[in-house]
Amino acid sequence: MSDANGHSVMNEHHSSRGRILVAEDDDAMRTLVAEVLRAEDYDVIEAADGRELFWHVERALADGGLDLVISDVRMPVYTGLDVVEAWTGFRGPRILLMTAFADPELRQRVTDLGIVLLDKPFPLGTLLDLVNETVTERGHQ
Incomplete structure (x- = not known):
């Protein structure tokens, strides 16, 4: 579902998983x-570019209703890393970045932020393991 600006709208249903x-x-x-x-059984919101990502993260920071962000690094408008670096210092959702184009500089920036970087292509089981671990850790904080 989208709003008048074309942003994916958060579903009011909250899954027990996150x-x-x-x-x-x-x-x-x-x-x-x-x-x-x-x-x-996760409640999933989708964003097609960095602008939508930023919009949803800003909204989540205001209402605390987001457990995890999984973002591509390279996207139009803002990169996933641009958005992550913009909200550094705020208590926001956990982050998992994914990319097919990791160079040593990118890996260092991501490591310095304490974020997991997942190289594409990746097995879906690996993604699910990381998601389950991350959402479970967030639930125990």
Whole structure:
């Protein structure tokens, strides 16, 4: 569902497993990740670019309704890393970044932020293990 500006609107249903924002500009990849997470009973919000990612994160920081962000690093408008660095210092959702183009500088920036970087392509089981671990850790804080 989208609002008047074309942003994906958060579903009011809250799954017992957690709420996850998936930001990925590749439609097929975003849909695949979102559907796999929905099959595991997560409530999933989708963002197609950095602008939508930023919008959803800002909204989540205001209401605390987001457990995890899974974002591609390279996206139009803002990169996933741009958004993460913009909210550093705020208590926001956990972050998992994914990329097919990791260079040593990117790896260092991500490591310095304490964020997991997942290299594409990756097994869906690896993604689910990281998601389950991260959401469970957040629930115990």
